[in-house]
Amino acid sequence: MKYVILGNGILGLSTAFRLTQRISSSDSIVLVGPNDRTGCATLAAAAMLNSFGEISAHSLKTDHDLYHFELSHLATRRWPDFEKELIAAAGNHLPHPCSKCQVLSGGCFDRGTFIINNTVSDEWDDRNFEAILQALKDFDEPYEMVNPRDIPNYMPAQRARALRALYIHNEGWLNPRIVIEKMDAILANSERVTRVDNKVLRLERSGDNIVAAHLENGDRVEGDRYLLACGSPTKEILKQSALGLPIQPLFYGVGVSLEIKSPDRPHKKCVRTPNRGGACGIYSTPFFLGPDKPNDHILVGASNRILSEPLFHGQLAATEHLMASAINEINEYFYAAQLIRVNVGWRPTTQDTYPLLGATSVKNLAIATGTKRDGFHLSPVISDYMASILMGESVDERFAMFTPEREIVRDISREDAVDTLVSSKLSEYYQHGFVPSGVMMVNKLKEQFRREAEELHDQVGAKDWGIPAELATMYQYGHAQID
Ligand SMILES: Cc1cc2nc3c(=O)[nH]c(=O)nc-3n(C[C@H](O)[C@H](O)[C@H](O)COP(=O)(O)OP(=O)(O)OC[C@H]3O[C@@H](n4cnc5c(N)ncnc54)[C@H](O)[C@@H]3O)c2cc1C
Secondary structure, three states: EEEEEEEOHHHHHHHHHHHHHOHHHHHHHHEOOOOOOOHHHHHHOOEEEOOOOOOOOOOOOHHHHHHHHHHHHHHHHHHHHHHHHHHHHHHHHOHHHHHHOOOOOOOOOOEEEEEEOOOOOOHHHHHHHHHHHHHHHHHHOOOOEOOHHHOOOOOHHHHHHHHEEEEEEEEEEOOOOHHHHHHHHHHHHOOEEEEEOOOEEEEEEOOOOOEEEEEEOOOOOOOOOEEEOOOOOHHHHHHHHOOOOOOEEEEEEEEEEEEEEEEEEEEOEEEEOEEEOOOOOEEEEEOOOOOOOOEEEEEEOOOOOEEOOOOOOHHHHHHHHHHHHHHHHHHHHHOOOOOOOOEEEEEEEEOOOOOEEEEOOOOOOOEEEEOOOOOOOOHHHHHHHHHHHOOOOOOOHHHHHOOOOOOOOOOOOOOHHHHHHHHHHHHHHHHOOOOOOOOOHHHHHHHHHHHHHHHHHHHOOOOOOOOOOHHHHHHOOOOOOOO
């Protein structure tokens, strides 16, 4: 059996890795993806391993969301073993930064996330913070309330200081660049894997099967089973392939993160706000470089702008906002930090915000994308299931909830969607320095946002379902699929 994996981000690589562990000696894998990885979301990720940290006020109300959360929670528990497996598989080819890694010490993997609740934005932060707290209690997850003053390396501007904070013991982070380097090394040294530094243009279908992937350099890659995992550009490949599959629109969630160097104020733990209007709030995680290097790099994230076309460079507003927020809300001394790198990645975001994962009606084609903001975290679980699907084995039947050809999931009530839209928009305004002249002004603005949100719902026929807040502009500008 010849497996063709298209895409070299975390999902393509981790699935290829799982296959190397399971396939027989006569099987082979071809992995196609450009070495430069332009727009690769994985390289821009923090990469936080957050489940509870990602919860917001209207989360966990529906079957899809609960199952998604279950997979995310499972991923939290699987990461330590997954990392061990990667280290073992890399053997002598372990990249230098991993040389002293003991999984939870001496490497890029660590745990401990502080969620701060400050007043820089507005009450939407409080509601999301309370939702996280409630979920931690409901699911019996270890956490503790902490005095914000006790958070290591947390030195916000006085007016941006948090009055409450909590600590989640089991939610951590990794350096995604080191993880990718390790997976690259494993696959480059596997006799059964052939790497192709190129891009897929389209898939060729004959009858019920894909017979080849056509590459930019004119080559055709033939195989028996195909996995399409190219992140947001998967959308273009599907379009060019004209396979006739009813797959919902996929967008580019353009996100910027910043790698900074802060020699006098290094981080030991992840410090973040809850999710906020439009994005995941402000966060900062230690960014490990290697055992013999000072631990003084920090990743600050992240912006999110959903577009129908890619942006190749970070926008000034996003970069400026992240820098200012990190200084104001996390540590004032970051004013002296050095800006090492501006990462730009495309979060693959579907119209219903759930991932596209699983087999398709083309017999030998599976798809894995649409993971939006937690694909890195979910990869130990997704790769396990996707490898099984490619090998014709069965997986948890609920995984079919994310089948790529599903109808668009409309599981948010109109009421919740309008509330989230209004709250997110106002939160976004406050994050960007909005100072109202009085409470009546805010109320007027809220009324206006509510009216606009209701009108948008009416325009697209959303009578008994709601538009996900981050997708509103795609509905507004006609990029969303309307029945
Ligand atoms: C700023 C930012 C912060 C984030 N933070 C986190 C976080 O803290 N935790 C978390 O879990 N997730 C986070 N995410 C989300 C996470 O990065 C994604 O969900 C995940 O990386 C998606 O992985 P992927 O392999 O599907 O896509 P990608 O990582 O985008 O990889 C796709 C790969 O396919 C390649 N490719 C593109 N076109 C072609 C083609 N035509 N042919 C072949 N190959 C192609 C690309 O070069 C790329 O390498 C973040 C994302 C961003 C942008």
